[in-house]
Amino acid sequence: MITVRALRLDDFPAIHRAFVDAFSDYVVKLSPTAEQLHDMITRRGWTPELSCGAFDGNQLVAFTLNAFDGVRGYDTGTGVIPSHRRRGWARHTMEWSVEALKKAGAKRYVLEVIDVNKSAFALYRDSGFEISRTLQSWTYESERHEHAIDIAPDWRQWRLWWDVEPSWQNSLESVERAPQLARFIGDTRGYAIVFASNGDVPQLAVARDVRRRRIGRNLLDAAATIAGKPLRIMNVDAANHGIASFLEACGAKKLIAQLEMTREL
Numbered sequence: 001m002i003t004v005r006a007l008r009l010d011d012f013p014a015i016h017r018a019f020v021d022a023f024s025d026y027v028v029k030l031s032p033t034a035e036q037l038h039d040m041i042t043r044r045g046w047t048p049e050l051s052c053g054a055f056d057g058n059q060l061v062a063f064t065l066n067a068f069d070g071v072r073g074y075d076t077g078t079g080v081i082p083s084h085r086r087r088g089w090a091r092h093t094m095e096w097s098v099e100a101l102k103k104a105g106a107k108r109y110v111l112e113v114i115d116v117n118k119s120a121f122a123l124y125r126d127s128g129f130e131i132s133r134t135l136q137s138w139t140y141e142s143e144r145h146e147h148a149i150d151i152a153p154d155w156r157q158w159r160l161w162w163d164v165e166p167s168w169q170n171s172l173e174s175v176e177r178a179p180q181l182a183r184f185i186g187d188t189r190g191y192a193i194v195f196a197s198n199g200d201v202p203q204l205a206v207a208r209d210v211r212r213r214r215i216g217r218n219l220l221d222a223a224a225t226i227a228g229k230p231l232r233i234m235n236v237d238a239a240n241h242g243i244a245s246f247l248e249a250c251g252a253k254k255l256i257a258q259l260e261m262t263r264e265l
Contacts, residue, residue: 001056002054002056002061002089003054003055004052004054004096007051007052008048008049009048011053014058014060015053015063016032016038017060018060018061018081019037019063020032022062022063022079022082025082027116039178039181039198040076041065041076041077042177043177043178044074044076044168044174044177045067045068045069045174046066047067049100050067050068050100050104051063051064051097052066052093052097053093054084054092054093056084061083061084062080062084062089062090062092064077064078064090064097065078066100066101068101068104068106069173070105071106071107071108072106072107072110073097073104073109074109074110074168075110076169078111090120090123091123097109106265107264108264108265109265110168110261110262111129112135112261113261114256115256115257116256125261127263128264129261131261132260132261132262133237133239133260134238134259134260135237135258136235136236136237136244136257137232137236137254137255138234138236138254139232139233139252139255140201140224140230140247140253141251142224142225144224146222146224147225148183148222148223149185149187149222150183153184154191155172158191161190161191161205163240163242166202166203167235167237170202170203171202172203174202175193178195182194182195183223185222185223188207189210190207190210191203191204192223194223196227198232200234201220201223201231204220204223206219217250220252238257
């Protein structure tokens with residue numbers, strides 16, 4: 001018999017097992033370690049009591065992991081293990097989440113889906129989600145060793161340099177949930193944030209009056225030096241052609257595109 005309930009912090013080992021199983025044959029295979037998954041959902045703001053799990057005995061077979069910022073709910077991961085697919089469990093955990101988020105006061109529900117994942121897109125569309133924007137992801141490798149200057153975050157100034165609002169997982173709130181894992185580098189002309197553990201660069205911005213002077217490229221190279229591995233520049237708003245042109249000029253390569261989808265609650 002399968003039971004559905006809110007998740008708890010002590011469910012994390014079961015969540016990790018189910019997550020790896022559910023995404024083992026995904027469009028982009030995901031196989032995070034327990035530590036990597038913990039860091040990811042911590043940054044995204046996982047809220048256990050607003051997240052849903054379907055249990056077949058003691059085994060978690062389907063889940064929706066949600067975050068909540070007081071206004072928006074965010075689906076940080078929905079999955080069903082292969083043995084329990086095509087039984088409606090993804091739809092069930094999604095609708096459970098909608099009701100829980102409504103009760104918590106959420107006004108809208110946000111998620112991302114890879115653009116070529118037609119079945120997931122159809123599920124979300126049929127559940128009332130609409131495309132709000134397209135997000136592009138990139139990878140960057142550097143052979144240049146660039147010295148990094150550590151700086152203290154200055155969000156008030158940095159926000160003035162943004163051309164678009166960062167996606168949920170790149171937001172300042174996301175970074176501030178795990179500040180001990182992040183390196184903040186730059187100077188008075190620009191900055192970058194890098195997570196050395198996985199090469200993630202959630203933010204990079206340069207003051208408008210000093211752009212096209214290799215400041216951004218130097219920041220990318222410094223971030224790559226810190227990480228010691230290819231950088232991941234994920235979920236960049238595809239409507240910002242300036243960012244795309246900059247990354248292409250630096251030699252970054254496009255990866256997947258995702259659709260950000262929103263449902264009003």
